[in-house]
Amino acid sequence: MNRRVLLGAAVLLIATACGGGETPAPTSAPAPQPPADQPTEPPAQEGYQGGTVSDGGTISGTISHSGEVVGPIEVVVDKDNEVCGDTIETLQIVKNGAGGLQDAVVRITDITSGKPLTELGTEFILDQKDCIYAPSVLIVPVGSAMTVLNSDGILHNVHTTPFDNAPFNVAQPGTVPEITSDPFTLPELIPVVCDVHSWMNATVVAVDNPYAVLTGLDGSFTLTDVPAGTYTVEIWHAELGAQTMEVTVEAGGTATLNAEY
């Protein structure tokens, strides 16, 4: 009895010693599982070749959603109310009357040559306005950076958690209206969060070819100047996840791709 008591005292003395670096006695409790998502092998960089596409085809169609829409999810704002308001409604799934799903990403994942990457644009802007991100999904080609605006005039932090790209977490106080990220180097879906306002989140879709597009208000999309061939197309939505389809494009023709969640 006495021994155990004294041993306890010694263990606690170790545990209370300031300055950290203490080694706790190993316990036999089961270890929690690691995050299910494992780092992926970086894709072999064959390198996408951009150039002129003559007689390319088109892929177009509509992504729709037939399930029930939950929400909007209402967040009660408990900080920065002057700027953020008292509640923030986040619509996880936005669709029109016919079920057309907005803000789904449609992209070819296995194309090695085609139109230049610059077709996606040259400036990629993520704005922080009214304490939400606009847009909530941003397509950025590898090699390009993202410009982050702070239209709110209060502190946000721009915090990404990618697997393959270098992550970053930078403060953007209200006095700094614009910052630029490092260029993205590898294609992947990258979560963006603001820790100051825990409800804020967005996704950067880093792509290594220009055949990527967001669906519009009615769920429709068009990918143009696709060299003839058969491709894997991935459709991804922040709430509904990913699905892939095969599509064959003929020279000068239009392939229709409709998908439903």
Add this chain to the structure above:
Amino acid sequence: MRLSGTLLGAGLILAAAAGLLAFRPSTDDPEAEIVAQDLELGRTVYAVRCEICHGVDGDGNGPAAASQDPRPRDFRRGWFKIRTTASGQLPTDADLARVITFGMPGTTMPAWENVLTEEEILSVAEHLKTFSRRFERESPEPIPIMAGPGSSPEAIARGAQLFVGEQAECIKCHGEMGRGDGPSASDLTDDFGQPIVPADLSMPWLFRGGPSADDIYLRIKTGLTGSPMPSYALVLGDEELWDVAYYVDSLAPDAPPKQEAFLLAAKVDGSLPISGDDAAWAAVPESFFPLGGQVMREVRNFTPAVKGVWVQALHNGSELALRLRWHDRFQDPNDSFDVEMPAVLAENDERPYFVFGDSRKAVNLWHWEAADVLLEEQNAHGVGTRATQSQQDLVGQVEFANGEYTLVVRRALNTGDEEDLVIPSGQFVPIAFAAVEGRSEETTDSGAIGSWQLLFLDEPTPALSYIWVPIAIALTAGLEWLVVRRVRRSTSA
């Protein structure tokens, strides 16, 4: 990796700051040196020293990982907090060597400086790099830094302005007084999805990357990758970064206050203060007692939220008053605090087990609970045996502001209640403290607790305390030796 001028400069400053000269590359070609590192040695060191926490595959899931907070790092993502590189970049070899050498205070990550040789540290760092493929693709370079211009009252004042003002808004997370209690503090998670809290800047001895102004400057500039703590490199200039660093540095000493041999309750005439703000406290010295986890009794808690308590004591011959101050980021109905004393003083100085007594020896608890603003005398003879005393003799007052509780509690030295200790003056009385942060699901018996300390109620003759000091020191030392000896005996038995 090539050594550029800035890099070498940065390396030198850092090395000087951290006493790390030993890790400064000594040849023009550090790469050659590193290649020469024995990877086999690194593997062996890892298996023997690190695997138990960081796991065979570097996934942070070793057999001892459960119940650690923060959890041992998963190395597969290449996320490192303590760096000289820009936000999100990998650490340099010197960064890894440094953090392995000095450990991460306030966590279970040990300092290996007295355990491993320099060669072993460099080798195991090399082995860690095999867990993330990012090390093959990226070559981290230190961010350009500026040598510290030196602290001054002006720099500190400018830093304070930045800290609270719109240019940096550190208060959003760290709170007005820097105690980690800002409006955004309560729902933070790290990049592995584990809950995390902003550092309490008044306890720099628990900073993961070290307490010095140089360390703080680098942490603000580079951020702590994998945590919500962002980099300010893009938005503050070096002068401003130093101003903020000097302000944070001015908030508290680098090391915890030295623990006094005992807690002296000076004798005063007249009534004792009941309010924490009473001017009477200004003249009373404050002692800091660190609190830690208790790991012997269920429920174990290695890293409780409350890290220590500042205590002042006064008596007037008939009553004892204690003023207790502790940091708690989140005011919660389940917050509570205990002052503990033996229910009786044993002749041979044998004390109850400090974790709320034992079956043979009971303790008195002066128990305060945020819910119902309860202040109550309890007795206990072990974890889970608290009972409210039938006679209640405590008076007190509590206040909470900016992540800090101030509790004043008073009791008659002799209450006439046979369950109560008659607190003698001119004699050492064991006293211990325990604190519960309700929000972190700690319970009254599983919060932070400290081992027995000594309380001494001064007699009117001032000379007496001078006699007692050396005796108290000798006594404490002797007791510690006794504990150590008995533990040794019992472990070898």
